[in-house]
Amino acid sequence: MLCGKSLVNNFYKYKRKVWQNVIPIIKRHNATYHPPKILFFGTDNFSLPSLQALHRNCSDRLGVVTSFKSPANCVRSYAEKEKLPLKKWPIEPSDCSQFDLGVVVSFGHMIPANIINGFPNGMINVHASLLPKWRGAAPIMYAIMKGDASTGVSIMKIEPHRFDIGAILAQREVVIKPDVFMPELHASLALLGADLLVDTVNNVQERLKEAKLQDNTNASYAPKITNKLTEVVWSELSAFDIYTRYRALFGYKNLTTSFLGKQVQLLELRIPERELLVQEPGTFKYQKQRKSLLIGCAQDSQLEILQLRVEGRKPMNAQDFNNGFLKGARSLNFTQNKLSAN
Structure with a gap:
């Protein structure tokens, strides 16, 4: 034990001596070092x-x-x-x-x-x-x-x-x-x-x-984002593809679709935690309990829309969209965006 204590004491004495010698070197280095202009x-x-x-x-x-x-x-x-x-x-x-x-x-x-x-x-x-x-x-x-x-x-x-x-x-x-x-x-x-x-x-x-x-x-390339990339083609993109694109463009550009000839911006989306009723791509249904629009995507997948903006209107949640646009509507389909159809 005495030998062990002596060894420990000598170690700390040595450590102090090392640092006494090193610290001035570090200070001199810091004092003389200049980053480039x-x-x-x-x-x-x-x-x-x-x-x-x-x-x-x-x-x-x-x-x-x-x-x-x-x-x-x-x-x-x-x-x-x-x-x-x-x-x-x-x-x-x-x-x-x-x-x-x-x-x-x-x-x-x-x-x-x-x-x-x-x-x-x-x-x-x-x-x-x-x-x-x-x-x-x-x-x-x-x-x-x-x-x-x-x-x-x-x-x-x-x-x-x-x-x-x-x-x-x-x-x-x-x-x-x-x-x-x-x-x-x-x-x-x-x-x-x-x-x-x-x-x-x-x-x-x-x-x-x-x-x-x-x-x-x-090499791979990430060119400037254009409006073409925001257009959702429901029959070609799975719910995962659309949601991933939504996360990638979030805060920069909104995904877009079309409803009864008007452009619609998709402001808040989510993927359902469990599979719900399968819809044809672009076809949607309002879900009263979940307060969302359930829309069909490619590969028999589904996406939920919680908030959106119809051309010429303020942002609205799915419930307001249901009350204001869906009752008596001829079609419950989002279609190819007007921009992509041209």
Whole structure:
């Protein structure tokens, strides 16, 4: 026992000596280390956490470029509030010369080669997918819509003339929960991207040397969402397909159908916990006890509609829709959307 106590005491004495020597080294490192001077390019609420994280990390070594077109631009508001050097897009190559690195997060503009080459370390981008999967404007929505089990964020080099093709500096993966809606995943990936970005810029020379080229043979694409994607074709999509698309577009665009020649936006949907009466695709019935519209979908599946908006009317629940539209209606069918029929 005495031997054991002596060993423990010696261990703690040794530990204290080690830390007495290490702490000054850490302090000297922190005192002499300077993150690269960064010019940040961003426009929206996916950009903002990255800008805030860089501001905490880089302090006065940070400038911001953004569009001045939208008065609701949160990046511009933050830069003005924190008195960060702020430039209006587009900029000149000479604006880059005082910075080491360009950082792009959800900027929405193609950056020309003379701007990219204006930075000694080039430019890097935070992209909300595990590249080369889901290159393009809407990677989060496509990851949910296509039923992916996981997604993540990638930090990549920016190359001229094409989006999302540059070598990868860092990646982190996250699981997509089966019930997640787009805004929740969007917010979590924005925070994850901000954290990975700070780690990357603090080790940028090492990460640039170790950057790995993307395998273009495994690339997939997430183009900009159009109204065509919101149109529900009941005979072609199962209830699961429709509900997954609803979660993917939630907060951005509403799914649409048509009823008696009027467009209908589907505002709140759910999949029944148990199988109910099978309906033909597009045919629906009001369920008084559940206060929902039960509608048939492809593959003998059913979906419930809880809230909707008829063209020219305010949003209404299924009960109000039943009382106002279904009594005496010639048909209880949602049909192909007017837009898709053209």
